[in-house]
Amino acid sequence: MADYTIKVRRFQPESGEGPYWEQFDVDLEPSLSVLDALLQTKDREDGSLAVRCSCRAAICGSCGMKINGQSGLGCKTQIGEAQELADKKASAATGASNGSVPIVIEPMGNMPVIKDLVTDMESTHWTKIRRVTPWLLPHGEAPEREYVVEPESMLDITQSMACIQCGACVSSCLSMEADPDFIGPAALAKAYRFVGDPRDAETVERLHDLAEDPHGIYDCTHCFSCIDACPKDVAPMDQIMRLRRKAGEEGIEDPNSGHDHEMAFVKIIEKKGTLDESLLLQESFAPGVKGKLKPSKRAIREMLGSIPTAIRGIRTGKMRSLPKLIPGVHHKLPDGAQDEVQAIYRHAEEHNEEFNLYIKGDEGELAEIEAEEAAND
Amino acid sequence: MTEKIKVAYWPGCVSRGFTPELHGSMALVAERLGIELVTLDRANCCGAGVIAEHNQELADTLNARTFALAQQTGLSMMNICSTCQGAQSECQQRLDADSAYRAHVNEALSGQGLSYEKGKDGFTNKNFLWLLVEDYGLDKLAAQVKRPLSGLRVGPFYGCYIVRPKERLGYDEFPDRDIYLEQVIQALGGEVVEYDGARKCCGFPVITMNRETSLRQAGTHVGDAIDAGADCLVTPCPLCHLNLDMQQPEAAKVVNRDLGLAVLHLPQLVGLALGADPKQLGMSKHIASTGWVEERLGAGAVA
Numbered sequence: 104m105a106d107y108t109i110k111v112r113r114f115q116p117e118s119g120e121g122p123y124w125e126q127f128d129v130d131l132e133p134s135l136s137v138l139d140a141l142l143q144t145k146d147r148e149d150g151s152l153a154v155r156c157s158c159r160a161a162i163c164g165s166c167g168m169k170i171n172g173q174s175g176l177g178c179k180t181q182i183g184e185a186q187e188l189a190d191k192k193a194s195a196a197t198g199a200s201n202g203s204v205p206i207v208i209e210p211m212g213n214m215p216v217i218k219d220l221v222t223d224m225e226s227t228h229w230t231k232i233r234r235v236t237p238w239l240l241p242h243g244e245a246p247e248r249e250y251v252v253e254p255e256s257m258l259d260i261t262q263s264m265a266c267i268q269c270g271a272c273v274s275s276c277l278s279m280e281a282d283p284d285f286i287g288p289a290a291l292a293k294a295y296r297f298v299g300d301p302r303d304a305e306t307v308e309r310l311h312d313l314a315e316d317p318h319g320i321y322d323c324t325h326c327f328s329c330i331d332a333c334p335k336d337v338a339p340m341d342q343i344m345r346l347r348r349k350a351g352e353e354g355i356e357d358p359n360s361g362h363d364h365e366m367a368f369v370k371i372i373e374k375k376g377t378l379d380e381s382l383l384l385q386e387s388f389a390p391g392v393k394g395k396l397k398p399s400k401r402a403i404r405e406m407l408g409s410i411p412t413a414i415r416g417i418r419t420g421k422m423r424s425l426p427k428l429i430p431g432v433h434h435k436l437p438d439g440a441q442d443e444v445q446a447i448y449r450h451a452e453e454h455n456e457e458f459n460l461y462i463k464g465d466e467g468e469l470a471e472i473e474a475e476e477a478a479n480d
Numbered sequence: 481m482t483e484k485i486k487v488a489y490w491p492g493c494v495s496r497g498f499t500p501e502l503h504g505s506m507a508l509v510a511e512r513l514g515i516e517l518v519t520l521d522r523a524n525c526c527g528a529g530v531i532a533e534h535n536q537e538l539a540d541t542l543n544a545r546t547f548a549l550a551q552q553t554g555l556s557m558m559n560i561c562s563t564c565q566g567a568q569s570e571c572q573q574r575l576d577a578d579s580a581y582r583a584h585v586n587e588a589l590s591g592q593g594l595s596y597e598k599g600k601d602g603f604t605n606k607n608f609l610w611l612l613v614e615d616y617g618l619d620k621l622a623a624q625v626k627r628p629l630s631g632l633r634v635g636p637f638y639g640c641y642i643v644r645p646k647e648r649l650g651y652d653e654f655p656d657r658d659i660y661l662e663q664v665i666q667a668l669g670g671e672v673v674e675y676d677g678a679r680k681c682c683g684f685p686v687i688t689m690n691r692e693t694s695l696r697q698a699g700t701h702v703g704d705a706i707d708a709g710a711d712c713l714v715t716p717c718p719l720c721h722l723n724l725d726m727q728q729p730e731a732a733k734v735v736n737r738d739l740g741l742a743v744l745h746l747p748q749l750v751g752l753a754l755g756a757d758p759k760q761l762g763m764s765k766h767i768a769s770t771g772w773v774e775e776r777l778g779a780g781a782v783a
Contacts, residue, residue: 324685330645384688412727433497446592
């Protein structure tokens with residue numbers, strides 16, 4: 104047994120007071136969980152400590168919380184590991200070990216707190232999940248018995264099907280922190296679960312809906328927080344990128360110019376090998392490379408909005424030299440290198456293979472299993 | 481004495497575009513530290529996650545080409561951009577995971593006499609931050625300091641791509657990669673400022689798609705650092721620098737408060753401690769004035 108101290112952010116609405124911190128000492132094996140520590144506290148110290156939980160085995164998704172600032176499940180985080188992380192964080196700023204510091208436990212972020220560690224999942228998480236029509240929309244008569252599909256055709260959505268709706272990704276989402284209207288990682292991962300489902304007949308409509316919402320797929324800032332937070336390896340951000348790819352393939356125009364930005368980036372590297380930022384800005388809003396030179400009202404507004412920044416850049420010398428100021432005048436790769444880049448484009452466009460690490464697994468492990476099987480035969 | 485470090489150097493795109501001071505200060509600091517840079521001038525953009533979003537195989541092949549060019553020199557690779565680190569690590573992870581996929585990607589490079597080989601000569605690709613701590617060494621760095629950053633309160637700002645996702649970025653072998661900036665600041669004699677935004681997103685990836693969200697992120701983090709008493713921020717990512725420095729006056733409007741906090745590139749902070757002249761480090765090219773930092777350090781060239 105070992106002693107740990109947990110520091111819990113508490114909120115008791117009936118008291119009329121604001122949130123406050125309270126520390127408790129717990130006594131348990133390092134391999135037991137942060138949830139175990141909370142339940143021991145509830146049992147021995149303060150029965151009013153509120154925490155949601157059920158299975159204690161990372162299946163039900165009830166005990167989402169922040170531990171040392173990281174969103175995850177209380178039952179899947181060992182108290183010993185949580186202590187190590189707390190100590191590392193505490194010593195980072197000073198470089199000296201501060202001994203054992205309390206493990207900080209908070210309710211999930213990006214949603215209202217009802218009491219202590221219990222958050223209101225309804226007003227954010229579930230509302231956003233319902234926003235993406237999270238059920239199958241097949242066409243035609245339902246088959247007499249089950250739908251029959253090739254097992255391989257379901258592989259791509261296996262990852263998103265693993266979601267247990269714990270909300271840890273929503274809690275960690277840095278886009279939602281700045282824009283609460285963002286549909287968010289959990290709901291968008293769920294959306295991909297149906298967009299990628301071979302039985303669904305409204306894939307294109309779904310993609311239009313998600314791309315045309317200004318707080319949809321192009322509102323993700325690509326920060327990877329949800330990938331690290333998810334206890335089930337759903338990798339919500341990867342699913343959002345798949346949605347973008349599919350929306351792009353459908354040629355869907357979005358109000359955020361997300362697809363135009365993507366295409367501009369891809370075309371510039373094909374033409375120049377390295378990024379010409381001035382050209383990227385221009386092409387993201389008024390795509391000439393796509394053959395349409397008519398900027399939208401939003402594009403004109405955005406371009407005008409970027410003028411003060413450009414003027415400041417010129418003033419400090421950041422953009423004094425011509426190549427940095429004029430879109431399209433940018434250095435090129437040395438002799439023949441650009442041809443090599445273009446050859447890669449041709450090859451990749453021909454194949455466009457997607458490699459899903461979740462499906463393919465690690466080569467080393469597979470080789471080991473195969474070797475073992477061969478040895479057993 | 482450790483061996484002299486020599487690396488295949490990928491400067492990235494932005495360090496030669498909107499943040500020329502980064503490329504310049506890196507060259508100056510490398511010389512002072514005795515790190516030899518062999519520039520990969522034929523290499524291409526990492527795709528910054530955007531090309532992968534469009535066509536994963538394209539991004540993987542473009543980066544395989546860069547790795548192959550680095551491997552031709554027989555050296556390991558160094559980059560100076562968190563986003564390059566993350567985007568290239570992502571592609572390298574996929575290439576390393578499956579020999580058949582690697583062979584398929586290499587087929588596209590064969591016409592160029594190039595091939596990416598997993599683990600060849602212990603090949604690694606490290607951001608300057610990682611190289612500084614893991615290969616150069618903090619003790620050796622501290623011994624080079626000519627102008628200790630005493631009393632300078634520095635807020636670290638990592639950039640998402642260099643800290644997440646953890647399973648991709650070598651944390652098994654190097655579990656402290658998410659506190660290296662703090663360690664470097666201390667080795668240089670500075671004081672670490674703790675604030676909320678150190679490992680959060682600067683907002684740059686959505687600056688063209690959702691300007692307000694983007695600028696709110698940048699403005700919030702800069703504001704939090706100011707409230708925590710920072711004299712400046714330091715970042716290993718030029719894209720973060722664009723949002724935190726170049727866009728800072730616009731971010732100030734969105735968060736509706738005065739900002740005005742210097743944001744230094746990592747080589748600039750190292751360069752200051754090594755005694756370099758702020759002007760030579762390109763600090764006059766910043767949007768948010770670095771005057772306060774220079775004043776604090778009584779800066780001019782030391783030696």
